[in-house]
Amino acid sequence: MRKPAKSAFRRRRPTQSRAHETVNAILDAVIRLLKRSGVSAITTNGIAEAAGVSIGSVYQYFPDKRAIFVALHERHIEQVDRILERKISESASGPLKQLVSELMDGMIEAHTFDPELAALLDSEVPHRADGAKEFSCRLHELLRKALAPHAERLGGTGKLDLRAFLLGNMLDALGHAVVLRRPRAVSLRYAKMEATKAILAGIES
Amino acid sequence: MRKPAKSAFRRRRPTQSRAHETVNAILDAVIRLLKRSGVSAITTNGIAEAAGVSIGSVYQYFPDKRAIFVALHERHIEQVDRILERKISESASGPLKQLVSELMDGMIEAHTFDPELAALLDSEVPHRADGAKEFSCRLHELLRKALAPHAERLGGTGKLDLRAFLLGNMLDALGHAVVLRRPRAVSLRYAKMEATKAILAGIES
Amino acid sequence: MRKPAKSAFRRRRPTQSRAHETVNAILDAVIRLLKRSGVSAITTNGIAEAAGVSIGSVYQYFPDKRAIFVALHERHIEQVDRILERKISESASGPLKQLVSELMDGMIEAHTFDPELAALLDSEVPHRADGAKEFSCRLHELLRKALAPHAERLGGTGKLDLRAFLLGNMLDALGHAVVLRRPRAVSLRYAKMEATKAILAGIES
Amino acid sequence: MRKPAKSAFRRRRPTQSRAHETVNAILDAVIRLLKRSGVSAITTNGIAEAAGVSIGSVYQYFPDKRAIFVALHERHIEQVDRILERKISESASGPLKQLVSELMDGMIEAHTFDPELAALLDSEVPHRADGAKEFSCRLHELLRKALAPHAERLGGTGKLDLRAFLLGNMLDALGHAVVLRRPRAVSLRYAKMEATKAILAGIES
DNA sequence: CATGAATGAGTGTTCATTCAT
DNA sequence: AATGAATGAACACTCATTCAT
Numbered sequence: 001m002r003k004p005a006k007s008a009f010r011r012r013r014p015t016q017s018r019a020h021e022t023v024n025a026i027l028d029a030v031i032r033l034l035k036r037s038g039v040s041a042i043t044t045n046g047i048a049e050a051a052g053v054s055i056g057s058v059y060q061y062f063p064d065k066r067a068i069f070v071a072l073h074e075r076h077i078e079q080v081d082r083i084l085e086r087k088i089s090e091s092a093s094g095p096l097k098q099l100v101s102e103l104m105d106g107m108i109e110a111h112t113f114d115p116e117l118a119a120l121l122d123s124e125v126p127h128r129a130d131g132a133k134e135f136s137c138r139l140h141e142l143l144r145k146a147l148a149p150h151a152e153r154l155g156g157t158g159k160l161d162l163r164a165f166l167l168g169n170m171l172d173a174l175g176h177a178v179v180l181r182r183p184r185a186v187s188l189r190y191a192k193m194e195a196t197k198a199i200l201a202g203i204e205s
Numbered sequence: 206m207r208k209p210a211k212s213a214f215r216r217r218r219p220t221q222s223r224a225h226e227t228v229n230a231i232l233d234a235v236i237r238l239l240k241r242s243g244v245s246a247i248t249t250n251g252i253a254e255a256a257g258v259s260i261g262s263v264y265q266y267f268p269d270k271r272a273i274f275v276a277l278h279e280r281h282i283e284q285v286d287r288i289l290e291r292k293i294s295e296s297a298s299g300p301l302k303q304l305v306s307e308l309m310d311g312m313i314e315a316h317t318f319d320p321e322l323a324a325l326l327d328s329e330v331p332h333r334a335d336g337a338k339e340f341s342c343r344l345h346e347l348l349r350k351a352l353a354p355h356a357e358r359l360g361g362t363g364k365l366d367l368r369a370f371l372l373g374n375m376l377d378a379l380g381h382a383v384v385l386r387r388p389r390a391v392s393l394r395y396a397k398m399e400a401t402k403a404i405l406a407g408i409e410s
Numbered sequence: 411m412r413k414p415a416k417s418a419f420r421r422r423r424p425t426q427s428r429a430h431e432t433v434n435a436i437l438d439a440v441i442r443l444l445k446r447s448g449v450s451a452i453t454t455n456g457i458a459e460a461a462g463v464s465i466g467s468v469y470q471y472f473p474d475k476r477a478i479f480v481a482l483h484e485r486h487i488e489q490v491d492r493i494l495e496r497k498i499s500e501s502a503s504g505p506l507k508q509l510v511s512e513l514m515d516g517m518i519e520a521h522t523f524d525p526e527l528a529a530l531l532d533s534e535v536p537h538r539a540d541g542a543k544e545f546s547c548r549l550h551e552l553l554r555k556a557l558a559p560h561a562e563r564l565g566g567t568g569k570l571d572l573r574a575f576l577l578g579n580m581l582d583a584l585g586h587a588v589v590l591r592r593p594r595a596v597s598l599r600y601a602k603m604e605a606t607k608a609i610l611a612g613i614e615s
Numbered sequence: 616m617r618k619p620a621k622s623a624f625r626r627r628r629p630t631q632s633r634a635h636e637t638v639n640a641i642l643d644a645v646i647r648l649l650k651r652s653g654v655s656a657i658t659t660n661g662i663a664e665a666a667g668v669s670i671g672s673v674y675q676y677f678p679d680k681r682a683i684f685v686a687l688h689e690r691h692i693e694q695v696d697r698i699l700e701r702k703i704s705e706s707a708s709g710p711l712k713q714l715v716s717e718l719m720d721g722m723i724e725a726h727t728f729d730p731e732l733a734a735l736l737d738s739e740v741p742h743r744a745d746g747a748k749e750f751s752c753r754l755h756e757l758l759r760k761a762l763a764p765h766a767e768r769l770g771g772t773g774k775l776d777l778r779a780f781l782l783g784n785m786l787d788a789l790g791h792a793v794v795l796r797r798p799r800a801v802s803l804r805y806a807k808m809e810a811t812k813a814i815l816a817g818i819e820s
Numbered sequence: 821c822a823t824g825a826a827t828g829a830g831t832g833t834t835c836a837t838t839c840a841t
Numbered sequence: 842a843a844t845g846a847a848t849g850a851a852c853a854c855t856c857a858t859t860c861a862t
Contacts, residue, residue, distance in 0.1 A: 054848045125408045161388045173378030198407035205406035259823045464827045571798045583788030593776045608817035613815035669844045
């Protein structure tokens with residue numbers, strides 16, 4: 001996933017895992033700094049220090065500062081992807097209701113693990129449009145396949161694309177909202193249940 | 206490079222309005238720059254240049270760079286607010302279905318006017334958590350009042366908050382998505398119709 | 411002579427002379443630093459400090475570090491140019507011997523004024539080939555015109571180009587050498603006299 | 616990117632020669648980089664890469680970056696030295712005219728082999744004053760010895776130093792100029808012939 | 821109020837050099 | 842001897858902000 005970077009002089013790493021460790025150390029450091037003081041306060045030297053590596057090593061793995069943020073988003077997206085894929089395979093043979101419920105679970109799981117990070121990633125860290133687009137495509141494919149067995153209930157194969165589109169966007173929106181912005185008086189459990197019901201009704205409408 | 210615009214529009218009106226014009230010129234310039242080259246390429250001097258005012262004047266109206274972005278968001282939010290308020294009052298006495306339909310219309314109207322800007326505002330321009338929170342509160346109040354007449358159909362007064370929460374987030378998400386990310390094969394009209402149906406079913410579930 | 415620099419935001423200076431002063435302050439500072447510690451020790455911040463201006467101002471007048479060195483060379487070349495032009499006009503109607511003698515005088519004058527600088531400019535400060543080429547062209551034109559009245563003595567008009575070429579390069583080389591590298595036992599006066607004789611004989615050969 | 620050259624040429628010869636090969640590989644790499652993108656773009660890591668050796672090996676043979684450039688100049692100077700020494704010995708017993716002609720030949724031979732390199736070495740690669748001085752001393756000695764047999768024709772033994780000084784500088788200047796900067800309309804042969812005549816006349820004056 | 825030249829702290833990035841393997 | 846990953850001091854350059862005019 002990492003590109004060979006702009007310089008022609010960059011060579012491949014000897015140990016794949018060492019590199020992975022360093023990259024993760026850097027990304028984790030960015031998260032810490034992000035929480036402590038926001039994007040605009042983040043500097044590459046600060047990242048290096050917080051990650052416990054030299055600034056030179058940061059530039060060994062990332063061509064520039066932007067790439068670090070991109071990688072952070074990518075890592076997050078991959079996690080969500082993985083979770084949703086698992087949830088889908090787990091409820092592959094079950095009823096539609098279970099599928100939606102599991103997906104909602106997954107979405108919430110992904111954002112409950114580190115709600116602050118999820119919020120920051122969403123609102124502060126610049127996520128170039130392309131990346132987001134690519135992600136929503138991948139997700140869309142995933143959901144279309146997951147909905148396929150329930151096609152007849154959803155208005156036929158011809159409408160699958162639209163259903164997956166609605167499902168994806170509602171999941172994402174309500175997944176975030178339920179964790180981060182639900183009314184104070186409402187519990188996570190209850191909000192989740194209602195959101196699930198709403199989404200289910202929505203795509204079956 | 207300097208444009209003549211300066212002397213043409215300035216006369217008559219009291220300072221209040223002159224200020225307003227300058228502020229708008231600045232915000233419009235920011236939008237232009239944003240579209241041309243992204244947030245990270247925006248500089249205060251660049252803004253002044255693009256707005257046809259001096260950098261000093263920019264600082265007359267905004268305490269610092271951040272404030273410019275905040276104002277940009279606020280202006281956008283106010284527009285959305287105004288549109289939604291109108292839509293709500295227009296369908297105050299109608300059925301729930303009409304209300305949701307009108308709200309969806311409003312949301313799409315707000316984003317169709319300048320979809321690129323809507324996307325940029327959402328993904329690139331840092332929107333400090335507070336501002337977003339405040340907006341969603343105002344929107345939430347608006348929607349709660351709009352839903353109040355339909356309380357019995359929505360599970361009683363006790364559930365109004367939750368319904369407004371679900372409605373607000375689905376509106377926002379699908380409003381954006383329908384304009385910016387709908388499957389290529391689907392028309393705006395049709396996507397809108399289906400999204401409206403989905404939301405309606407969702408909050409009635 | 412100064413180009414508008416790479417940024418689109420650069421504006422023209424209000425007072426031509428203020429700019430000139432600052433530019434000269436910067437170039438003089440570079441010379442001081444050059445003498446004190448060599449090219450490789452020169453930093454843009456060091457230049458700003460030594461010139462008594464802010465680093466920002468340096469970048470107001472020069473697009474980058476290289477441009478400062480280029481300007482330094484240009485200023486030197488212009489000085490030499492001016493001196494030689496004067497010498498040529500002073501001996502326009504005199505014999506060839508006087509012309510060569512005056513030119514040698516001029517060359518030496520140009521390098522005696524600040525021999526250390528002349529040596530540094532020649533050996534340390536990178537002078538991109540183009541600049542040098544352009545200068546030698548200008549000089550070549552100058553010399554060709556100066557030699558024109560003596561054409562018959564120099565083998566005819568057809569050979570003027572070649573004569574000017576030989577003259578220019580010998581002048582430059584011996585001008586430098588006489589000031590900077592003459593044998594210790596030889597006085598400047600005497601070296602100059604002999605060099606002049608040599609050049610004269612050379613172009614008349 | 617890594618070339619196989621390594622294992623092919625290395626065997627047999629003692630370490631002395633292995634070192635010599637590596638050093639030459641490095642210097643040749645520098646020349647290539649120099650031509651491709653100028654001094655300021657040269658980095659030690661880039662040199663190692665281009666030479667097909669590790670950066671560690673570069674530092675095995677050169678204490679620092681400067682030393683690489685010094686070595687490059689030295690290698691060039693040695694070549695010129697060797698050529699001139701040969702030319703001098705070849706025309707030791709001939710007339711002065713032949714000597715000068717042969718020297719000019721040598722100078723041109725040295726620069727015609729790689730004119731681009733000659734120009735770069737002269738204008739771009741920083742040649743610390745000491746090195747240049749040392750070279751011109753060695754050259755001066757050489758020329759003084761070569762001129763000694765012709766002392767009477769050159770104004771006596773007392774003037775030999777001055778004659779050698781003039782000869783050396785004219786040779787160097789016209790040698791460069793004839794190859795790199797002669798007027799477009801003039802052939803190398805003709806320019807060389809005229810330059811030789813000029814120099815001869817110059818030192819005999 | 822407007823202007824825009826001047827400021828300089830702070831930033832991203834490079835690259836000569838080291839040293840454990 | 843050779844390697845090349847790691848280092849981090851140092852640098853060129855930017856740009857938000859100020860303030861004299």
